[in-house]
Amino acid sequence: EVQLVESGGGLVQPGGSLxxxxxxxxxxxxxxxxxxxxxxxxxxxxxxxxxSTGGGSTYYADSVKGRFTISRDNSRNTLFLQMHSLxxxxxxxxxxxxxxxxxxFDFWGQGTMVTVSS
Amino acid sequence: xxxxxxxxxxxxxxxxxxxxxxxxxxxxxxxxxxWYQHKPGQAPRLLIYGAYIRAAGIPARFSGSGSGTEFTLTxxxxxxxxxxxxxxxxxxxxxxxxxxxxxVEIK
Numbered sequence: 001e002v003q004l005v006e007s008g009g010g011l012v013q014p015g016g017s018l019x020x021x022x023x024x025x026x027x028x029x030x031x032x033x034x035x036x037x038x039x040x041x042x043x044x045x046x047x048x049x050x051x052s053t054g055g056g057s058t059y060y061a062d063s064v065k066g067r068f069t070i071s072r073d074n075s076r077n078t079l080f081l082q083m084h085s086l087x088x089x090x091x092x093x094x095x096x097x098x099x100x101x102x103x104x105f106d107f108w109g110q111g112t113m114v115t116v117s118s
Numbered sequence: 119x120x121x122x123x124x125x126x127x128x129x130x131x132x133x134x135x136x137x138x139x140x141x142x143x144x145x146x147x148x149x150x151x152x153w154y155q156h157k158p159g160q161a162p163r164l165l166i167y168g169a170y171i172r173a174a175g176i177p178a179r180f181s182g183s184g185s186g187t188e189f190t191l192t193x194x195x196x197x198x199x200x201x202x203x204x205x206x207x208x209x210x211x212x213x214x215x216x217x218x219x220x221x222v223e224i225k
Contacts, residue, residue, distance in 0.1 A: 095161065105162070
């Protein structure tokens, strides 16, 4: 059974940092590109970042470019999102997602809440 | 950036009736279009990918159509469990983009 379990969210002050993790199981993690998607309170889904299978290629939404870094550890089947210079508008539930093919996502985690507030 | 526009924003339907949801892309995305169902407190569920291919385990009452810039999700004979938010997403271009969603409500 495919499982994606996020952790690392919490309350952080503006300008602060957080590191999110996504523990994957039930599939061969290393052969899939992986993605972070977020949903702000009362808003829709927003793609945040994608990383290739080996980590050599990364893609970011303009809203997070230069502040967030996606990475992965295939030996630990874990995806990460390092977030710096956090802003109030980064407040959201952050979920990791596995693609079925291309970038249509067939499995999502339940998400971890990040609240940026003073 | 490809802007995805969904319409209507909300749709009230009697159980047993059908619902037609639209998704328009600001530029051509070929057939690289997915539909998701999202319920509060749950992870999004992939319904359709490749514009018209049902994902595993998705009932036949869900069907997708379209290509290029105009796409449609049709839910025939709505069941109680189908009342939810629905999002389209293009994966033809970076950045990946989602539509704003259509809420399907019970009439």
